[in-house]
Amino acid sequence: MNAVLDFNTVAASAPAAVIEHLRVTFTGGASPVRAVNDVSLTLKRGETLALIGESGSGKSVTLRSLLRLHPPKKTQISGRIEVSGRDVLAMNTSTLAAFRGRVASMIFQEPLLALDPVYSVGDQIIESIQRHIKVSRAEAHARALKLFEQVRIPSPERRLAAYPHEMSGGMRQRVMIALALACDPELLLADEPTTALDATVQIQILLLLRELQSRLGLSIIFVTHDIGAAVEVADRIAVMYAGQIVEEGDVRTIMRSPRHPYTQALLQSRAHGSLAKGSRLATIGGAPPDLANLPPGCAFAPRCNFADDGCKQSEIALVSLTPKHHARCRKTEQESPPSGGEG
Amino acid sequence: MNAPILEVKHLTKHFPLKNALGAKTGQVRAVDDVSFALQKGETLGIVGESGCGKSTTARLLMQLIAPTAGDVLFEGKAVGSSELPLKEFHRQVQMVFQDSYSSLNPRLTVETSIAFGPQMHGVSARDAVVRARDLLDRVGLDPKRFAGRYPHELSGGQRQRVNIARALAVQPRIVILDEAVSALDKSVEAQVLNLLLDLKDAFDLTYLFISHDLNVVRYISDRVMVMYLGQVAELGETESIFATPLHPYSQALLASMPSMDPDHRTEAPPIAGDPPNPINPPSGCRFHTRCKFAQAACSVNAQPLLAYKANQHYVACEFFAANAHLSIASTEKAAAELTEVHA
Numbered sequence: 001m002n003a004v005l006d007f008n009t010v011a012a013s014a015p016a017a018v019i020e021h022l023r024v025t026f027t028g029g030a031s032p033v034r035a036v037n038d039v040s041l042t043l044k045r046g047e048t049l050a051l052i053g054e055s056g057s058g059k060s061v062t063l064r065s066l067l068r069l070h071p072p073k074k075t076q077i078s079g080r081i082e083v084s085g086r087d088v089l090a091m092n093t094s095t096l097a098a099f100r101g102r103v104a105s106m107i108f109q110e111p112l113l114a115l116d117p118v119y120s121v122g123d124q125i126i127e128s129i130q131r132h133i134k135v136s137r138a139e140a141h142a143r144a145l146k147l148f149e150q151v152r153i154p155s156p157e158r159r160l161a162a163y164p165h166e167m168s169g170g171m172r173q174r175v176m177i178a179l180a181l182a183c184d185p186e187l188l189l190a191d192e193p194t195t196a197l198d199a200t201v202q203i204q205i206l207l208l209l210r211e212l213q214s215r216l217g218l219s220i221i222f223v224t225h226d227i228g229a230a231v232e233v234a235d236r237i238a239v240m241y242a243g244q245i246v247e248e249g250d251v252r253t254i255m256r257s258p259r260h261p262y263t264q265a266l267l268q269s270r271a272h273g274s275l276a277k278g279s280r281l282a283t284i285g286g287a288p289p290d291l292a293n294l295p296p297g298c299a300f301a302p303r304c305n306f307a308d309d310g311c312k313q314s315e316i317a318l319v320s321l322t323p324k325h326h327a328r329c330r331k332t333e334q335e336s337p338p339s340g341g342e343g
Numbered sequence: 344m345n346a347p348i349l350e351v352k353h354l355t356k357h358f359p360l361k362n363a364l365g366a367k368t369g370q371v372r373a374v375d376d377v378s379f380a381l382q383k384g385e386t387l388g389i390v391g392e393s394g395c396g397k398s399t400t401a402r403l404l405m406q407l408i409a410p411t412a413g414d415v416l417f418e419g420k421a422v423g424s425s426e427l428p429l430k431e432f433h434r435q436v437q438m439v440f441q442d443s444y445s446s447l448n449p450r451l452t453v454e455t456s457i458a459f460g461p462q463m464h465g466v467s468a469r470d471a472v473v474r475a476r477d478l479l480d481r482v483g484l485d486p487k488r489f490a491g492r493y494p495h496e497l498s499g500g501q502r503q504r505v506n507i508a509r510a511l512a513v514q515p516r517i518v519i520l521d522e523a524v525s526a527l528d529k530s531v532e533a534q535v536l537n538l539l540l541d542l543k544d545a546f547d548l549t550y551l552f553i554s555h556d557l558n559v560v561r562y563i564s565d566r567v568m569v570m571y572l573g574q575v576a577e578l579g580e581t582e583s584i585f586a587t588p589l590h591p592y593s594q595a596l597l598a599s600m601p602s603m604d605p606d607h608r609t610e611a612p613p614i615a616g617d618p619p620n621p622i623n624p625p626s627g628c629r630f631h632t633r634c635k636f637a638q639a640a641c642s643v644n645a646q647p648l649l650a651y652k653a654n655q656h657y658v659a660c661e662f663f664a665a666n667a668h669l670s671i672a673s674t675e676k677a678a679a680e681l682t683e684v685h686a
Contacts, residue, residue, distance in 0.1 A: 054528035168617035169393075198392035199555065203599040204612040225529065228601025232608055251605040269533035271562035272603070280540065281533040281562075287498050288528070 014085030016187050016219030017043040017066060017104075021079040024061050024243075028074035031292045035061040037243040038079075038315075043187070048213055048220040050230035050251075053240035056288055059223045062240070063189050066221070067100050084186050102132045104187040105180040109195050111172035115164040121175045122160030125182050132183040147178040151208060170201035177208065181216070188213075190222045194229055206232045227270070231255065239263045242289050242299035245318075249325035260327040261304045298329070306331045346419065347380035348549055349404070349436070349517060354378070354413035356399055360622065371622050373399040375573040376413075378648075381517065386543070386550040388564030388581070390557060390596070392618050396573040397553045401521045404551070405438050434464055437510035441522035443502035447494040453479070453505045454490040460513045471512075478508040481545070482538060500531035504538065511546060519551045524559065536563060557600055561585055569593045572621055572629040575648055579656030589651055589663040591634045628660070636662055 024036040036058040043049050051059040064070060066081060068088060081088040083104050091099060108114040116124055125144040126137060135143070141160075148156035151174040164172055173193060180188060190209065194202040210233050213220055224230050230237055231251055238248040239260065247260035258264045268282040275281070286303045289295060298316045301307040311330055318326045358371040374396040381387055389397045402408050404415055406422060406429055417435060420427040440446040447456055457475035462468060476486040482504040494502055503523065510518055520539070524532045536559065543550060554560050560567060560581075567584045569577040569592065577590040588594045598613035614633050619625055625632045631641040646659040 054530060170617040198618060199557070199599045200392065200595055200612075200614050201617055203601065203609055204615065206601065207609065207612055210608075226601065228603055231603055231605055232601045255603070255605055266529060269530050271533070271536060271556075271558045275562055277565075278540065280537045283533040283537060284530040285534075287500060287531065 014082070015042050016045045016047065016084060017041075017221065018082040019062070019066075019079070020081075022062065022065060022081065023076075023078045024058075024065055024070065025076040026070075026074055027076060028071070029292070032076075033291045034294055035243055035291055036065070037294070039240075039243070039245055040079075041238060041245060041248065043219055043221060045186075045219050046213075046217050047236065048210075048222060048234045049236045049238060050222045050224060050234035051238050051240055052224055052227060052230050054225060054288060056242075056291060057240040058243035058291075059240045060191055061243075063106075063191055063221060063223050066187070066189055067104060067106055068096060069106075098132070101128060101180075101185065102183045103185055104189060105183070105185040106189040106191060107173075107176050107180050107193045109192040111169070111176040112164055114176060115172065115179075117164055120161050120163055121167070121179075122162075125160075125175075125179050128179060128182045144178070144182070147181060148174075150181070150212070151175075151178045153178070169197055170204060173197060173201075173205050174208070177205075177212070181212070184216075186219060188218050188220045190220060192224055193222075195224070195226070202229070203232075209233055227255075227267070239266070242294060243291060244299065244328060245326075246300065246329070247325075247327040249321075253322075253325050259321055259325070259332045260300075260329050261306050261331070262300045263327075348383040348418060349381040349551075350414075350416040350419075351380070351400075351404065352378050352414045352416070354400065354403055354415065355411045356396075356403055356408065357411045369622055372573050372624055373621060374403060374410075375624075377570075377573070377575055378413075379568060379575065379578060381549060381551060383516075383549055384547065385565040386552055386563055388560035388567045389551065389553045389570060390555065390560050390567060391570035391576075392555065392596075394572065394618055394621050395570040396621070397570050398521055399573075400570070401438065401519050401551065401553055404519060405436065406432070430464075434513045435515055436517040436519065437513065437515040438519040438521060439503070439506050439510050439523040441525050443499055443506055443526065444494060446506055447502060447509075449494055452491050452493055453484075453497070453508075454486075456494075456505065457509045457512050460509060464513055474512060475508070478511055479505075481511075481542065482508045483534075484508075498531075500527055500535060503527060503535055507535075507538065507542070511542065514546075515548070517549045517551065519553070521553045522555070523552075525554060525556065532559070539563065557597065569596065572618065572624050574629060575657075575659060576630065577656075577658045578648070579651070579658075583652070583656045589656070589658040590630075590660050591636050591663075592630045593658075595633075638662065 020040050022036055022039045026033040026035055039062055051062060053059045065077060066083060066088065077089060122144055125147065126140040129135065129140040129143055144160060145156055148159060153159050153171060153174050194205050197205060206229055212218060222233055234251055236250050237254040238245045241262050247258060247263045254263065258267060265284040269284060271281060284303050289299050295312060297312040297314055301311040316328050316330055318328050319332055320326050321332060354374055354377045356374040358373055359367050360369040360371060362368045377400060391397050403410050415422045417427055417432055422432045423429050454472060454475045457478055458471035461471040461474055476490055479486040479489055484501060484504055524535050527535060542548065552560065552563055564581045566579060567581050568575055571592050577584060577593045584593065588597050595613040602608050616633055619632060627642040627644050628646045631637040646661060648657045648659045650657055
């Protein structure tokens with residue numbers, strides 16, 4: 001009962017990923033945690049979207065929902081998720097197993113935890129290839145070698161026989177990327193892939209992802225809390241706060257004319273080179289809300305300088321500022337024009 | 344120039360490596376002959392990648408681990424000598440760690456934690472509690488609400504405020520901040536950075552600020568020390584280092600910062616590969632294996648710290664003038680100024 005799917009039959013016109021009204025609630029604890037609250041987004045083929053936000057904003061939970069990685073007994077998911085025209089939430093176990101890695105695959109933050117310590121990295125890639133594609137071991141090995149060359153691992157033949165602990169952090173992340181690309185997925189999901197890396201290594205991995213994207217025509221959803229990393233790789237940015245996308249638009253728009261007060265505050269609160277010595281940073285007062293106890297209206301309202309009573313009463317609708325720029329805010333017309341976009 | 348408040352001379356820490364039988368098999372050269380001085384009232388930032396020895400340096404300064412060689416002098420007195428016993432030194436120099444949770448005792452209320460230090464130094468219990476409540480107020484936590492809370496009842500940002508209050512409770516002159524804001528979300532990080540600047544002014548403090556985040560270091564530091572594999576690569580005034588980094592490593596590190604401008608993304612990684620293992624560091628200049636300017640001599644000759652501008656900017660690279668693409672005239676000028684530091 002090997003459920004090898006005929007993925008070729010899927011209409012090539014379907015977007016790489018569509019998420020509609022996704023809600024994810026974790027019910028394992030004392031009170032339900034509403035981690036994702038009505039997230040909708042569309043990823044075009046060949047597009048790179050960065051989901052940015054602080055911890056607890058729901059960016060990783062959204063990403064993991066695309067592969068249904070949450071424990072089913074403790075998670076309620078509603079809404080709709082389609083990857084290349086396939087309904088992910090409707091898949092049975094074997095379809096899901098064939099889907100993961102073949103159509104969509106994930107790069108994790110900590111390759112040392114994601115890779116199996118007792119198998120060589122080559123064996124892990126070969127296993128993944130043979131799991132999805134009917135090829136001999138020799139063919140799978142040749143393919144693994146090609147993948148290692150593609151992700152620029154020096155002396156790839158020798159490295160295939162290495163174990164994860166024998167490699168440096170940057171090399172392990174390259175292995176992780178090779179493993180994710182092993183079966184030619186259409187959609188690559190990257191969960192903070194460079195956060196654990198050193199600065200000089202981080203930029204290498206970011207540029208590698210950018211290069212692979214354009215060479216292989218991948219569609220990528222890239223989760224990060226680092227705005228700089230998002231600017232380096234993404235075409236579009238979606239900013240998340242308390243389980244919602246509060247603003248979405250192309251990179252230039254978000255960096256230069258953010259319209260949601262949270263995005264504006266996030267960009268202005270960064271320490272950067274052009275700040276005068278001894279000047280104080282612009283800050284957002286307070287802390288992100290408790291996801292088990294969300295306020296009825298805009299979740300950012302308690303920290304927002306523009307909020308009034310209307311913001312605190314009912315959920316805020318997404319406002320289209322242009323066809324490609326949306327913000328979930330009632331006050332987008334009234335805010336002062338932000339500075340943003342400095343180096 | 345005034346006498347420095349803290350002087351570090353030829354500080355060295357080698358951790359022995361042993362096999363299963365306890366026989367010595369090698370050593371990690373975590374910190375190797377590091378010398379610098381901390382001026383009263385300044386903030387010195389230490390940057391570098393993992394394994395460069397920045398945290399080991401902090402722990403050596405605090406005498407949390409014993410150095411293999413080298414001296415630490417506080418106001419000219421050797422730390423740990425009869426002139427300056429450790430207990431008195433620890434009243435003068437305090438540290439804030441990255442992990443705000445594991446550095447607080449989970450069984451003590453935050454008020455008790457903060458009051459503990461002063462009591463050890465002879466302050467009465469009643470006065471120590473008064474001081475703790477005052478400090479809670481100073482770090483932005485209302486004592487009425489927070490004094491009786493336990494660490495698990497606080498957010499990460501609040502816990503780090505408690506750690507800062509605890510460090511200040513013994514009225515130190517120097518505070519060592521080891522990645523103290525690295526675990527915080529950006530919006531909270533900005534709040535804590537502002538707090539650190541306010542407290543520095545209010546209590547006349549000197550900071551040693553260790554971080555891997557170059558933006559934050561640039562924002563908060565008066566001078567910056569760049570470390571690579573246990574050694575000082577470059578040391579100088581913040582704007583001098585950021586405007587004209589002289590060491591090829593500093594140049595690569597600064598160029599590795601992600602761009603914030605979507606129209607000027609990074610084109611190519613400034614350097615390839617990961618930092619080498621400090622167990623068997625490269626011979627000669629430790630950066631020569633990754634340096635694009637490296638010459639044959641670089642793998643043989645260790646590089647002493649040279650003065651580029653006396654008292655302002657030091658670099659451990661003989662070829663820095665050529666590397667920095669300085670004009671011939673300024674190269675000669677720099678050459679004339681060359682005097683070996685710490686001779």
